[in-house]
Amino acid sequence: MAGRSEEKRGKTAPMVGIIGGSKTDFPVLEKTVMILNQLGIPNELVVLSAHRTPDQLSQYIEQAAGRGIEVIVAGAGGAAALPGVVAAKTHLPVIGLPIPTENLRGLDSLLSIVQMPKGVPVATVAIGGAENAGLLAAQILAVRYPEIRDKVIQFRAEQTRAVLESSRGPKNEPTKPR
Ligand code: RP5
Numbered sequence: 039m040a041g042r043s044e045e046k047r048g049k050t051a052p053m054v055g056i057i058g059g060s061k062t063d064f065p066v067l068e069k070t071v072m073i074l075n076q077l078g079i080p081n082e083l084v085v086l087s088a089h090r091t092p093d094q095l096s097q098y099i100e101q102a103a104g105r106g107i108e109v110i111v112a113g114a115g116g117a118a119a120l121p122g123v124v125a126a127k128t129h130l131p132v133i134g135l136p137i138p139t140e141n142l143r144g145l146d147s148l149l150s151i152v153q154m155p156k157g158v159p160v161a162t163v164a165i166g167g168a169e170n171a172g173l174l175a176a177q178i179l180a181v182r183y184p185e186i187r188d189k190v191i192q193f194r195a196e197q198t199r200a201v202l203e204s205s206r207g208p209k210n211e212p213t214k215p216r
Pocket residue numbers: 058059060061062063087113114115116137
């Protein structure tokens with residue numbers, strides 16, 4: 039990414055840090071990784087829990103901005119304190135991703151993440167909205183990086199084309215409303 043320093047081994051430093059409260063959240067969080075990879079945005083996925091590894095979480099957040107991370111996606115389920123705790127400890131924008139749960143289908147995660155107190159916002163996406171978490175992270179970065187802005191615009195154009203294409207009949211004509 040232009041304007042960013044490279045790591046010594048030639049690998050680009052992550053711009054988006056994706057934190058999951060548990061490895062069991064990875065099937066959802068990997069969809070965020072996929073979108074970011076598709077848009078060419080360096081990212082990393084780590085497990086850190088607000089409740090189970092609070093000290094290691096603090097350390098990660100304290101070092102994040104200095105390591106070049108500009109946006110954080112935090113996904114957690116149940117009593118999902120993770121995104122709020124992350125937001126409390128950093129000035130970086132935090133996107134909260136409510137993980138679906140077995141008993142309450144993610145409503146517990148959603149309410150835990152979205153009801154932040156005034157002064158410490160978390161941008162909350164839908165329950166299981168992993169792709170949107172990645173896209174929102176990309177759009178935040180797009181304000182600063184023209185190459186990401188171009189990729190976001192291209193993504194939207196392709197999405198529009200695919201939707202219109204899906205409504206066409208076998209002769210490539212728009213299907214008639216019933
Ligand atoms: C949360 O508890 C995690 O984010 C996860 O969604 C949920 C269950 O975690 P495990 O018991 O599967 O590790 O902290």
